[in-house]
Amino acid sequence: MLLDPLLDPHPAAKDRSGAATGSPGSVPASEDSLPAILTTPARLTHLQRLEAESIHIMREVAAQFQKPVMLYSVGKDSSVLLHLAMKAFHPSKPPFPLLHVDTTWKFREMIEFRDRTAQELGIDLMVHINRDGVRQGIGPFTHGSAVHTDVMKTQGLKQALDAHGFDAAFGGARRDEEKSRAKERIFSFRTASHRWEPKNQRPELWSLYNGRINKGESIRVFPLSNWTELDIWQYIHQENIPVVPLYFAKPRPVVERDGTLIMVDDDRLPLKPGETPEMAWVRFRTLGCYPLTGAVRSTAATLPEIIREMLLSTSSERQGRVIDQDAAASMEAKKQEGYF
Amino acid sequence: MLKELDPVAAPAIATSDIAPADAAAEVQEYLARQNSKDLLRFITCGSVDDGKSTLIGRLLYDCKCLFEDQLASLETDSGRFGTTGAGQLDLALLVDGLAAEREQGITIDVAYRFFTTERRKFIVADTPGHEQYTRNMVTGASTADAAVLLVDARKGVLTQTRRHSTIVSLLGVRHVVLAVNKMDAVGWDRETFERIAADYRVFAARIGITDVTCIPVSALTGDNVTKPSDSMAWYGGPTLLGHLESVDAAAERKLGSFRMAVQWVNRPNQDFRGFSGTVVGGAVRVGDDVAILPGGRTSRVARLVTMDGDLETAEPGQAVTLVLADEVDASRGDMIVAAAGRPEVADQFAAHVVWMDEQPLLPGRSYLLRAGTATVGAQVTELKHSINVNTQEHAAAKHLDLNDVGFCNLALDRPIPFDAYADSRETGSFILIDRLTNATAGCGMIRFPLRRASNIHRHATKVDKAARAGDLQKPCVLWFTGLSGSGKSSVADRLEQELHRLGRRTMILDGDNVRHGLNRDLGFTDEDRVENIRRVAEVSKLMVEAGLIVLVSFISPFREERRMARTLVEDGEFLEIFMDTPLEVCEARDPKGLYRKARAGQLPHFTGIDSAYEPPEAPEITLKGGEHGTDEMVAQVIEELRRRGVI
Numbered sequence: 001m002l003l004d005p006l007l008d009p010h011p012a013a014k015d016r017s018g019a020a021t022g023s024p025g026s027v028p029a030s031e032d033s034l035p036a037i038l039t040t041p042a043r044l045t046h047l048q049r050l051e052a053e054s055i056h057i058m059r060e061v062a063a064q065f066q067k068p069v070m071l072y073s074v075g076k077d078s079s080v081l082l083h084l085a086m087k088a089f090h091p092s093k094p095p096f097p098l099l100h101v102d103t104t105w106k107f108r109e110m111i112e113f114r115d116r117t118a119q120e121l122g123i124d125l126m127v128h129i130n131r132d133g134v135r136q137g138i139g140p141f142t143h144g145s146a147v148h149t150d151v152m153k154t155q156g157l158k159q160a161l162d163a164h165g166f167d168a169a170f171g172g173a174r175r176d177e178e179k180s181r182a183k184e185r186i187f188s189f190r191t192a193s194h195r196w197e198p199k200n201q202r203p204e205l206w207s208l209y210n211g212r213i214n215k216g217e218s219i220r221v222f223p224l225s226n227w228t229e230l231d232i233w234q235y236i237h238q239e240n241i242p243v244v245p246l247y248f249a250k251p252r253p254v255v256e257r258d259g260t261l262i263m264v265d266d267d268r269l270p271l272k273p274g275e276t277p278e279m280a281w282v283r284f285r286t287l288g289c290y291p292l293t294g295a296v297r298s299t300a301a302t303l304p305e306i307i308r309e310m311l312l313s314t315s316s317e318r319q320g321r322v323i324d325q326d327a328a329a330s331m332e333a334k335k336q337e338g339y340f
Numbered sequence: 341m342l343k344e345l346d347p348v349a350a351p352a353i354a355t356s357d358i359a360p361a362d363a364a365a366e367v368q369e370y371l372a373r374q375n376s377k378d379l380l381r382f383i384t385c386g387s388v389d390d391g392k393s394t395l396i397g398r399l400l401y402d403c404k405c406l407f408e409d410q411l412a413s414l415e416t417d418s419g420r421f422g423t424t425g426a427g428q429l430d431l432a433l434l435v436d437g438l439a440a441e442r443e444q445g446i447t448i449d450v451a452y453r454f455f456t457t458e459r460r461k462f463i464v465a466d467t468p469g470h471e472q473y474t475r476n477m478v479t480g481a482s483t484a485d486a487a488v489l490l491v492d493a494r495k496g497v498l499t500q501t502r503r504h505s506t507i508v509s510l511l512g513v514r515h516v517v518l519a520v521n522k523m524d525a526v527g528w529d530r531e532t533f534e535r536i537a538a539d540y541r542v543f544a545a546r547i548g549i550t551d552v553t554c555i556p557v558s559a560l561t562g563d564n565v566t567k568p569s570d571s572m573a574w575y576g577g578p579t580l581l582g583h584l585e586s587v588d589a590a591a592e593r594k595l596g597s598f599r600m601a602v603q604w605v606n607r608p609n610q611d612f613r614g615f616s617g618t619v620v621g622g623a624v625r626v627g628d629d630v631a632i633l634p635g636g637r638t639s640r641v642a643r644l645v646t647m648d649g650d651l652e653t654a655e656p657g658q659a660v661t662l663v664l665a666d667e668v669d670a671s672r673g674d675m676i677v678a679a680a681g682r683p684e685v686a687d688q689f690a691a692h693v694v695w696m697d698e699q700p701l702l703p704g705r706s707y708l709l710r711a712g713t714a715t716v717g718a719q720v721t722e723l724k725h726s727i728n729v730n731t732q733e734h735a736a737a738k739h740l741d742l743n744d745v746g747f748c749n750l751a752l753d754r755p756i757p758f759d760a761y762a763d764s765r766e767t768g769s770f771i772l773i774d775r776l777t778n779a780t781a782g783c784g785m786i787r788f789p790l791r792r793a794s795n796i797h798r799h800a801t802k803v804d805k806a807a808r809a810g811d812l813q814k815p816c817v818l819w820f821t822g823l824s825g826s827g828k829s830s831v832a833d834r835l836e837q838e839l840h841r842l843g844r845r846t847m848i849l850d851g852d853n854v855r856h857g858l859n860r861d862l863g864f865t866d867e868d869r870v871e872n873i874r875r876v877a878e879v880s881k882l883m884v885e886a887g888l889i890v891l892v893s894f895i896s897p898f899r900e901e902r903r904m905a906r907t908l909v910e911d912g913e914f915l916e917i918f919m920d921t922p923l924e925v926c927e928a929r930d931p932k933g934l935y936r937k938a939r940a941g942q943l944p945h946f947t948g949i950d951s952a953y954e955p956p957e958a959p960e961i962t963l964k965g966g967e968h969g970t971d972e973m974v975a976q977v978i979e980e981l982r983r984r985g986v987i
Contacts, residue, residue, distance in 0.1 A: 044658065046378065046379050046461055048657070051659070052659040056618045059604045059617075059659070063603055087646070091606070091612060091645070175453075176453075182453060183449050203696050203771075205769065205771060206766065208710050210710065210778070212708070212773055214777075214778060226452065226463060228454050234371050238371075304364040304368065307367050307371070308366070311370075
């Protein structure tokens with residue numbers, strides 16, 4: 001189905017069996033025929049290195065902190081993060097719950113995917129909604145993207161972290177996404193009021209991560225720091241990781257606003273005079289609140305097509321995010337306030 | 341523009357009307373080729389004036405790793421902050437990502453950037469050049485395989501270049517590229533380049549950097565960055581990118597034996613117990629004999645578990661869960677190693693330390709040391725010398741300030757396994773953590789173990805402290821701390837008289853008295869105060885073993901040293917007594933005239949005036965010296981001693 005759009009349903013499995021029979025450095029099957037033993041080439045591939053680094057980071061967090069949590073945003077990076085967490089602690093389940101900060105404006109397909117994934121993997125999923133914000137009627141149309149994001153996302157996140165006393169929170173951010181992210185440590189220290197101090201970050205050497213904190217302080221952890229967007233898709237492809245169907249193109253109802261294609265996901269989208277939703281072949285490169293996430297016109301309905309499209313793209317993935325375009329260095333300012 | 345211009349793959353998949361089946365095959369092939377590429381991590385060092393950020397911008401730009409929207413915002417920013425002149429793209433703005441950096445036009449912290457060529461994937465750590473941000477450069481260098489040092493062709497090798505080289509050499513970065521930049525500004529002059537290159541080679545050899553490549557470039561024009569320069573036809577070597585593509589990334593460290601620090605014990609149920617960690621050093625196979633250090637028990641590898649299935653062999657760099665054949669105990673902080681190729685195990689070693697904290701490193705002060713997954717208490721027992729990173733000269737030092745480098749002996753609370761840093765970065769490195777702030781205060785590269793501790797064995801005596809004290813008392817330390825003039829000595833003196841009257845055996849250690857003898861050689865700097873307390877703490881421990889109630893009366897201004905004194909004796913044997921007398925009261929009393937001198941500037945480092953006093957956070961007894969008389973306070977202490985069963 002849509003989660004597995006490849007012509008070859010199990011590329012990863014095929015690669016492995018190929019390696020076991022032929023490639024240099026592999027060990028011939030012994031005569032006492034052990035049960036399916038995998039072999040590893042002496043030199044690790046680029047993705048194997050990234051995977052191992054992420055797993056190392058996750059295990060450090062599990063060992064060093066009292067109460068970690070994994071921020072789950074339902075996007076492709078979250079899917080990879082969760083897959084890595086399953087690998088890091090196998091055969092145990094990851095020793096932390098998932099937390100989704102729901103702004104109440106997420107795509108409906110994201111919510112369905114979220115609930116199904118948590119159930120299938122048998123993982124605790126906590127959903128937090130900023131009830132104060134809901135009471136005040138905060139939304140992207142009434143209050144603008146900046147206020148909506150701050151109240152429903154940033155403040156909502158801080159409420160959830162404080163309410164449960166989480167001392168470490170995993171996020172799926174990558175350094176290739178944005179300039180201030182490129183500067184951030186993997187273990188990123190936060191004061192008791194969740195502030196990031198970019199000018200005074202802890203030195204982070206080798207693979208020695210200092211997770212010591214005083215009461216009330218916390219650490220944001222970014223196991224995907226060294227992955228690029230291409231690595232993410234390549235890994236999803238290799239490992240057959242399910243992602244939200246919105247990443248794949250199909251006809252969807254959209255309106256064009258200030259050059260951005262907004263999908264009409266429910267009847268809360270106020271149409272301006274003269275606007276009529278049109279059905280267009282579109283997909284999403286990044287997922288967030290539906291009114292703040294621009295679609296791209298595309299016919300890429302399978303993973304290889306998405307990867308091919310990305311290789312030919314002339315714009316970065318965050319371009320579709322309305323909130324990033326507010327002001328120069330806006331991400332740094334938002335991060336200082338506690339945004340992920 | 342393509343995100344990634346791959347001359348082979350791009351045209352093939354750029355055809356938009358190929359059938360989906362072909363698209364899948366093309367992408368599969370493309371991905372297979374991507375996945376077979378290896379990775380080189382390198383740092384760039386130099387200052388903005390040398391064109392460092394411009395060089396990285398150039399690499400990203402020329403490798404087509406920039407998108408249209410990023411270029412558009414770069415154009416806007418170039419107009420606002422740019423330093424390259426009207427209409428020119430300021431490529432430096434691509435990497436200086438923090439607001440403060442863009443405003444000041446300098447690099448403060450490391451930025452990581454990613455790009456790919458046909459042959460290799462790269463992670464660039466763009467590190468700051470200014471001395472005050474040395475610790476951030478060290479962060480970038482710790483994981484780098486190669487370093488690109490930039491010099492300005494008009495200026496040649498400067499102090500800064502020598503500093504960066506020293507750090508690169510200390511951190512064990514094996515391949516160094518000297519990029520002589522701004523060749524356009526010296527008329528592409530060959531002699532200028534060759535003079536700078538020759539200068540640098542002499543210097544590099546002196547500090548132990550063996551693999552040096554010098555390349556004349558212009559980051560501004562792109563000459564010899566990614567494409568050979570027409571203006572410098574006299575240069576026959578590789579371009580910068582060409583060289584980085586061919587550097588041997590598989591940094592063959594000397595260590596070839598398996599090591600795995602236990603990160604996490606994996607125990608989903610009664611039937612499974614695995615040890616999760618990352619393999620370093622050498623490969624491990626099912627059936628290999630292993631030892632668990634520092635304990636030294638041995639076992640055999642029964643399984644190498646991953647979610648994708650069991651492995652027969654795990655290579656260095658792989659994250660696995662290892663199951664042993666025997667029911668042996670191992671926990672986080674232990675290291676599982678090849679039984680036949682073991683690391684050193686010791687509680688003392690010599691190491692280079694780079695200090696990264698505003699609070700100086702003081703020998704004798706206790707820090708937390710993280711090496712692999714082990715965390716132990718540690719102190720610098722001897723600071724042999726500091727290394728001037730600008731001149732490489734060695735000098736005597738009593739402490740290390742922020743960004744200082746020193747060669748030290750360290751002593752740990754317990755032995756840990758390790759290798760020399762030169763043999764293995766992963767098992768030869770450590771960080772030092774401040775116990776109060778939890779900051780990463782320093783980092784170290786281990787040189788060699790010290791054997792002196794292993795040849796001194798404790799002698800167990802038949803008569804112990806309980807026997808020495810008899811039924812008379814429970815031996816303990818009463819540690820008085822407080823400002824000068826707070827009344828410590830008076831209360832301690834009167835308390836001892838009272839205890840003596842009650843027939844108890846006591847001893848008093850008074851700050852002033854001890855400084856006349858045992859600590860005659862110490863002054864009042866922070867490092868001498870630390871050593872002063874260390875000695876007194878050791879003496880008071882001996883006296884507790886002698887069965888005495890020891891009254892220690894020292895200003896002892898630092899929490900850390902009082903904590904250290906507490907850890908020397910057993911639980912319940914250390915009672916911290918805080919003389920909580922306000923500074924105004926102490927200063928008004930001024931029994932020795934010291935405050936007057938200090939206020940007049942004749943007595944530097946005086947506690948409470950120009951040297952800090954850190955009050956106890958949870959003292960066993962607090963005495964309000966400003967409100968109560970001496971007899972009242974003595975009675976308060978006696979009552980507490982009775983309550984605790986000391987007397």
